[in-house]
Amino acid sequence: MQPVVRRRIAIAAGSLPSTTTTARVFSSSSRPSYSPPPLSRPKQTPLSLPRQHRPFSTSPFLRQEATSETTPVDNGLPHSGISPLPSRSLISLSGPDAAKFLRGIITNELPTTPSTLTYAAFLSAQGRILNDVFIYLDPRSTSSPPDSFLIEVSTLEAATLVKHLKRYKLRSKCAIALLPQEEASVIAVWGSPDSIPAQGESLRYCPDPRVPSWQRGLVFGGGSGLEGVEMQSEEVYTLLRYANGVAEGQEEIVRDGGLPHESNLDLLGGVDFRKGCYVGQELTIRTEHRGVVRKRILPAMLYPSSASSPPTSLRYEEGDLAGRIQAGNNVTRVGARGRPAGKWLVGRGNLGLVLGRLEMMTDLKLPGEAAVGTGMGFKEGDEFEVEVKGEEGEKVRVKAFVPGWLREKLDEKMEKKGRRH
Secondary structure, three states: OOHHHHHHHHHHHOOOOOHHHHHHHOOHHHOOOOOOOOOOOOOOOOOOOOOOOOOOOOOHHHEOOOOOOOOOOOOOOOOOEEEEOOOEEEEEEEOOOHHHHHHOOEOOOOOOOOOOEEEEEEEOOOOOEEEEEEEEEOOOOOOOOOOEEEEEEEHHHHHHHHHHHHHHHOOOOOEEEEEOOOOEEEEEEEOOOOOOOOOEOOEEEEEOOOOOOEEEEEEEOOOHHHOOOOOOOHHHHHHHHHHHOOOOOOOOOOOOOOOOOOOOOOOOOOOOOOOOOOOOHHHHHHHHHHOOOOEEEEEEEEEOOOOOOOOOOOOOOOOOOHHHOOOOOEEEEOOOOOOOOEEEEEEEOOEEEEEEEHHHHOOEOOOOOHHHHOOOOOOOOOOEEEEOOOOOOOEEEEEEOOOHHHHHHHHHHHHHHHHHO
């Protein structure tokens, strides 16, 4: 008989204790418990350190000692007016899944009433801006809940955005259509024009969330509600945006080339940081909470190299200085070598927009920037220049300004970040 079989027979007969019984006799519950005496650590007094804020962009106590420069109210442009915007087109998106579909691919929440609009952007998977847009509820729709939206985008980019929407549509139940200008168009209203048409079926106004005194208007049916109204040219509205540092469209916000923060979408209400998931969200959120934004779009003024000193206020003057500069040209400090201070984006007359390094072109100081300690930071009296296209070696001077709204928004953001930490 095998030894294992003999052992099992002996256990069954009671002549050997079972394995379970043996384990019970030597279980941990029968062992005496031991509790070590508590350690007596000396009481430590907590260190009293000054509260530190995580650096982001700027704050009142993180500025260099320099003269505050903001865009003045008197900039040589009309204080109020109405302009048609043929450079903007509307895309219709309608259907039971339209709202859900849009929420997953834009940086902001959708509008809730026909009298409001949403400023937002479509991003790439890497968090770069593809298109900046305005989104409206289509006032012609009577469905409840709303399932029909109008997306306003640059006319030059409208067909590309339609392809982008269809790429992400998959099985979503919604229809996408680019509307002709004769069916639906856009106007801009700013200030308090003397004769502003009343709202009706063919005309709807919505406050522009970027600037309190600006409005956006939807015109249906070829603009029958605007007959007899004195209109400014679109160029006037464009110059007004330049003077206030508000970029719009992919001629100014380069497609797939910039982050929402660099284009000031975070300060102009174009990003909801509490919103659910959307394409490109990861980098956007990380930049907001952990990054330092070193470059932003700023208003800029061109002036001749022969000028005795840089201008102290921004004011529009007719001319063709901006037309002589190639978009994307580097802006450099006069008489200095090293990395560029920024890039020229676009302009008209003597006004334009630059993507400028804040610590080099403005009095806004970025914490921890080595450039300040090495003499590359902004100093009062610094001048900058950009090369003129087609004429080798010829340059014109560029002066960047910090609009009042941008300075205030940066201060508010820094205060909120300080309270959270």
